[in-house]
Structures are given as structure tokens and as C-alpha cells.
Amino acid sequence: MAELRLYNTLARRKQRFEPLEAGRAGIYTCGPTVYSHQHLGNLRTYVFADLLGRALRWFGFQVRHVINITDVGHLTDDADAGEDKMELAARGAGLSISEIADKWTRIFKQDLKKLRVLEPAVWCKATEHVPEQVRMIAELEEKGFTYRAEDGIYFDVSKDPNYGELARLDLETQRSQERIASAGAKRHPADFALWKFSPGEGPRRQMEWESPWGRGFPGWHIECSAMSTRYLGSSFDIHTGGIDHVPVHHTNEIAQSENALGVRPWVRVWMHAGWLMLDGGKLSKSAGGAPTLDDLIAAGIEPEAFRYFALGAHYRQQAHLTEDGLRRAQRSWRRLCRHLEVWGGARAVPGGAAAAPRSAEAELCRQRFAAALADDLNAPRALAAVWQTVRSDSLADAEKAALLTDFDQVLGLGLEAVVGIEPDESSSTGDSGPVIVFGAEVAPEQREGIRELIRERESARRGRDWQRADAIRDRLAEDGFALEDRSDQTVVRRAETGRA
RNA sequence: GGCGCCGUAGCCAAGUGGUAAGGCACGGGCCUGCAAAGCCCUGAUCCCCGGUUCGAAUCCGGGCGGCGCCUCCA
Structure with missing residues (x-):
């Protein structure tokens, strides 16, 4: 069997896959924020993660796959400002946040099922793991990686000499650019929120929790660190996500995890899927028009x-x-x-x-x-x-x-599952042979009608009445069914749609 | 402004140093009562220029063209 090699973003090259534990592979896949539909670009990333899991299994590994659902809290702006997308979506739809989350989570999972993405061993939601997140933040605080600002607890990137390794970030450049951008409460532009305080004024958030730092909600990145640790341990094999996560989300996950857990490398292999483009432009939710499944x-x-x-x-x-x-x-x-x-x-x-x-x-x-x-x-x-x-x-x-x-x-193309072969049991002679319906289901009564027509056509063909035979074929074509005369039987299938 | 990716037959897309995988479409043929499905055959020297090398689509330099990131995003 060939040696499995995977491209590791951390190393920027392909490396032989060597799991922590022989024969086993732990995978964490960054899941969606469930405030709207996942478009095809998002789905491509999960097809990739699924391909990875399936390939590992095929190569004999015992795979433990974890996918998270982000159902709280990250903001429209990574400067840790702006509005909470979940809160925004809920208000827009007149639903509670958990209703919004449930709705889009359900649709997301249905899409994955349709795409034959295997069910992960664990689905985990951010809102159900707040204590773990709080614990990790406390750990970081204890070790001196945090500071308190006006609006929250922040991770101090200057305390981590390895910060930005994954993305090859240049903190000096970032700082120099900071003079142009808005300053904000952060000491360094790359610092990121671990815990945000609930605003003292204005509309109260639907989702907030008590913490050692006061009432508030967790920063976006901490959930993945906390949940992956819970389900895969303090170090694991593969972390996947979209290419966009490299410079911010994954970079921050690494900083939090390595420093809180005291492990390095925290994740051995980082794998990222490329973008799916539409009409030469990136698929983006905000721009609208991003097609769904x-x-x-x-x-x-x-x-x-x-x-x-x-x-x-x-x-x-x-x-x-x-x-x-x-x-x-x-x-x-x-x-x-x-x-x-x-x-x-x-x-x-x-x-x-x-x-x-x-x-x-x-x-x-x-x-x-x-x-x-x-x-x-x-x-x-x-x-x-x-x-x-x-x-x-x-x-x-x-x-x-x-x-x-x-x-x-x-x-995972479902090559055989889509085919339904139905013997024509109603025919005592079996003359018309089996009827095969390709793809979508056909109503039983319609099915019988089709069989009847095929039997009729078969006898017409035997009598060399081509006109009648072709008329029946045309009629079925109008109903969206295509015929194939094989040597021993006639096969009917749903006509292909569109130009195909 | 900084960083990065890409440019292979009509289209999509592998290949990253030894004389170009595969799919779709087109054309020709076989099969078929006619179709459909299937089968067979047919096509590129790899954006341009220069360099390195015995040898480059593959490495280096310079162009031209397309795109992405540096703000949330899969």
C-alpha cells in the first residue's frame, strides 16, 4: 500500500502522515456558524474533510472525526467589534437565537447527508461547551497570556514567540499598519478576544454567561480549542478548514491551545481547502447570490x-x-x-x-x-x-x-445506491423484463402505467409496428422517461434533465 | 502598498526535471428497425522571452494575463 502523504500548511509541504497513535487518526473540522445557509463553497470544504476521513479509513486507520457547530458569538468584524451575527440573524427573522441555530444546523446536516458526507463521531456546539472555554481562558490568564481591556479579556500575542507561525505572519508589519487603522482597545492589532463583556447599555444579548470576568460571551476562536481538546485530547492529528482560516482563526487557535495546554505542536497536520469561485469572484454570503445545494x-x-x-x-x-x-x-x-x-x-x-x-x-x-x-x-x-x-x-x-x-x-459518489433495479414481477411471462428507474423515485401508480406501456410497445415491436412503438416511446419521453432497448429487455429511466 | 496562487487540447483538469493522466464536448465508425445507452478511433509540446541542464510544462530571471488574501468568510 502506498505511503499516505498529506500537505501540511504548517510545513508548507507534503509530509508522510504519522499519527500520534498507530492506526488511529483524530480529525477536527471547523464547522459553520449557523446563522444562514451554507453555500456551495462552504460545502466543498466539508466534502474535502469527508474525503480525508474516508481516505484514512480506506487506508486502514480508525478515524475519529469531530465537527463543531458555532452557534454563538462571533462578530461581524475581527477587530472584535461589530455585531454578533447570530444575534443579527435572529432579530432579522424574529426568532430566538437557538431557533435560528437549530434551523440552520438542521439544514446544514441535511445538505451533508445529501452529499454523502459521513456522520462524524462527534458533533459539538459552542454553547454547550462554555465551561470548557472558560476553563481554558482561566488557564491562559493564570499563565500570563491575557490582559483585561475595557470590553473584554484579550490574548496578548506578544507573550507568544511562536505566534503567527502557521500563517507566517509578520507582527511588526501588522503593528506598523496599525497606525493607519483604528486603534481600539487592543495593545496589538493581532491580539484577539477570549471573553467579551456584555455591553452595559443597549439591547441585552440573548446569549451570555457568567464567568470569572463577569457576564459576557466567549470569543470566537476559543471554542475550537476547547472542544477539540475535550473530544480529541490535548494534541491531535489533523485539523481542517477553509484556507481563509489560516491567518486569523487557526493562528489564534494555535496560540491559545499551545499556551494553555503546554503542548507544541498542538495539531500535527493542518489542512486547508481552497476557495470555490463563482463567475470569477469569490462566493460570499454578504454579496448574496451564492448558490446553495x-x-x-x-x-x-x-x-x-x-x-x-x-x-x-x-x-x-x-x-x-x-x-x-x-x-x-x-x-x-x-x-x-x-x-x-x-x-x-x-x-x-x-x-x-x-x-x-x-x-x-x-x-x-x-x-x-x-x-x-x-x-x-x-x-x-x-x-x-x-x-x-x-x-x-x-x-x-x-x-x-x-x-x-x-x-x-x-x-462517496453513491455509485450503486442511486440505482434501483425492479424486476417486473407483475408480468407473468417476464416478457418486458425488468424495469429500471434511474434516480428520483416514481409514484407506484405511474410505475405500473409505464410497465403497461412498455409491454404494449414490446408487442408492437414484435409485430414490426415501428410507428406504434415509437409513438409510445415519444409519449414516455414527454413524461420525462427515456427508453433503452437492450438485447434482452427494455430499460426505462428518468430522462436526464437540462442539457445533459 | 505588502503577501500568495494560477495560466496545460474547444471546455474542465492531473502531472512540478526524462520525451504530456482522466473527464466532457466535437468528428468518424460499430451496434440498433430507428433511437438511446454502450464500444472503438481521432486532438495539445504545456502564455511569451531569456537562462540553468545531457534533458524542463516541470528549476531560475524578466514580461504579459487572470485571481485570491491583507476586514467577516469555507
Whole structure:
């Protein structure tokens, strides 16, 4: 098996993955702030994290994946000023903060499910871990890394000689620029809030807690430090997130954690997904128009097709979301499904694919796939290996089916799950053969009607009444179903939508 | 202003020193009653210029072009 190498942002190069504990991998993924919909750019990042988890499992690691939900407190401005996004969203919708959080958390999880992102071992919410956060802040205070300002408790970056290592920050430059920017309560522009005091005046916050420093709420970064520690220990293997988190969020997480916990490195491997661009511009919530998964579904693009699209570019690359690109991904993905559908029968062959000895060619295919994955999760290359498997001359169909099913453990494209094969049990003679419906479900009564039409057409074809046969085919096409006459049966599937 | 990324066939996209993976589209063919699906065949010397090297898409320098970060963001 190939040696797994991962690109570590900390080292700025690929490194062999060596877990703290042999055979096990702990992953922490920065989750969303649940004040609105997650757009496709956000989702790409979770597809990446899922690819990582699946790949590690495929390589034999026992994976413990933790994803957090930020349901409180961070501000619209990283100068630790501005408004709280959750409070803002709640007020705008006329709901309580927990209602807002619940709503968007639910939708987020549904999206992940549609994208076949595996359920993590732990989902953790910031609001349910305030004591842990307070404890960590107290630890930092005790060790002298904090100071009290007018509006909160801050982390003093000057106390940490390693501050900014992840992002290669130059604190001097930041300070010099500070003269231009607004000063604020912080001693250094990179200092960040650990605990913010509730404002003495104005509307009272919905979410606030008592603490040794008075009533208030935790800073944004501390939650990830506190929760990852609770669920993965004081040091763990891999931390993932979007590329944007490098200079601020992750940099601050490291500063807090390493100094509070006294470990270094706190996290061994930092992995970051690149941006997904739209029309040459970044997808951004504030700008609006950032498409969601439901937008795609409404446009006839399956979530799995988006997943295929996401896997089509390396996770660290900036990718561009276009209608054409999505349609192309959709076609490719559907073809893979179709291949497996056709080969599916081969697995029923006596002995089965699992029992069959693996040919040298099959072994080569698997090695190509493994090598691609092992090289920093090179999914585009892995997909190339998939297609080389599909087009192979020497592999038996059963072998291909077995290989693709295996590969799909990592790709998560649901290659076989989307296919439903229904024998036409109502036909006593079995003349019309099985009816296969591709993709979305079809109402039972409609299903029977389709079977009836196919039987009718079959007898027309036997009588060489092509006109009638074609008329039936046209009629089904109008209803959105496409026919395929195979040698032994007629297959019906939902016609592909859009241009595909 | 500072930092960084990218520029590979019509499109998307791997490859980062040894003579260019893969997908989609196009064209041709096979199969089919006709279709559909499937199968086969077909295409690039890697933005430009210079350098290093036996050898570069891959390293270095200089251009041109596109984009991102430096404020919240996945």
C-alpha cells in the first residue's frame, strides 16, 4: 500500500502522515456558524474533510472525526467589534437565537447527508461547551497570556514567540499598519478576544454567561480549542478548514491551545481547502447570490454530481463553479452509475466478485487509485484511475464492479445506491423484463402505467409496428422517461434533465 | 502598498526535471428497425522571452494575463 502523504500548511509541504497513535487518526473540522445557509463553497470544504476521513479509513486507520457547530458569538468584524451575527440573524427573522441555530444546523446536516458526507463521531456546539472555554481562558490568564481591556479579556500575542507561525505572519508589519487603522482597545492589532463583556447599555444579548470576568460571551476562536481538546485530547492529528482560516482563526487557535495546554505542536497536520469561485469572484454570503445545494437540486443537478464536481479539482486548488462544469460532472457521474448498474448483474454470477481471485490488472487499477489518494488526496487523479478501470479491456465486469464499489468507499459518489433495479414481477411471462428507474423515485401508480406501456410497445415491436412503438416511446419521453432497448429487455429511466 | 496562487487540447483538469493522466464536448465508425445507452478511433509540446541542464510544462530571471488574501468568510 502506498505511503499516505498529506500537505501540511504548517510545513508548507507534503509530509508522510504519522499519527500520534498507530492506526488511529483524530480529525477536527471547523464547522459553520449557523446563522444562514451554507453555500456551495462552504460545502466543498466539508466534502474535502469527508474525503480525508474516508481516505484514512480506506487506508486502514480508525478515524475519529469531530465537527463543531458555532452557534454563538462571533462578530461581524475581527477587530472584535461589530455585531454578533447570530444575534443579527435572529432579530432579522424574529426568532430566538437557538431557533435560528437549530434551523440552520438542521439544514446544514441535511445538505451533508445529501452529499454523502459521513456522520462524524462527534458533533459539538459552542454553547454547550462554555465551561470548557472558560476553563481554558482561566488557564491562559493564570499563565500570563491575557490582559483585561475595557470590553473584554484579550490574548496578548506578544507573550507568544511562536505566534503567527502557521500563517507566517509578520507582527511588526501588522503593528506598523496599525497606525493607519483604528486603534481600539487592543495593545496589538493581532491580539484577539477570549471573553467579551456584555455591553452595559443597549439591547441585552440573548446569549451570555457568567464567568470569572463577569457576564459576557466567549470569543470566537476559543471554542475550537476547547472542544477539540475535550473530544480529541490535548494534541491531535489533523485539523481542517477553509484556507481563509489560516491567518486569523487557526493562528489564534494555535496560540491559545499551545499556551494553555503546554503542548507544541498542538495539531500535527493542518489542512486547508481552497476557495470555490463563482463567475470569477469569490462566493460570499454578504454579496448574496451564492448558490446553495437546493439551488442545484432545483436546477436538476444531483448532490452527488456536485460531489463529483468537487472531486474533479484538487482540494487545495481554487475551483470555479460554472453551469457547464456542473453539467459535465453530472454526465460523468451518471455514466459511472450506469456502468455499475450494467455490471451489477455480474456480481450475481456464481462465486461473486468478492470470491474471484484478483487479477494482475485489477491489482494495478487499485494501486493507481491508492497512489493518487496517497499523494495528498489527489482526487482528480483518483478519478482518472476510476476511468482507466472502467475502460479496461482485460477486466471482467464483475471485477470492475468490485473495484468501483471499493473505490466508492472513498469517493462517496453513491455509485450503486442511486440505482434501483425492479424486476417486473407483475408480468407473468417476464416478457418486458425488468424495469429500471434511474434516480428520483416514481409514484407506484405511474410505475405500473409505464410497465403497461412498455409491454404494449414490446408487442408492437414484435409485430414490426415501428410507428406504434415509437409513438409510445415519444409519449414516455414527454413524461420525462427515456427508453433503452437492450438485447434482452427494455430499460426505462428518468430522462436526464437540462442539457445533459 | 505588502503577501500568495494560477495560466496545460474547444471546455474542465492531473502531472512540478526524462520525451504530456482522466473527464466532457466535437468528428468518424460499430451496434440498433430507428433511437438511446454502450464500444472503438481521432486532438495539445504545456502564455511569451531569456537562462540553468545531457534533458524542463516541470528549476531560475524578466514580461504579459487572470485571481485570491491583507476586514467577516469555507
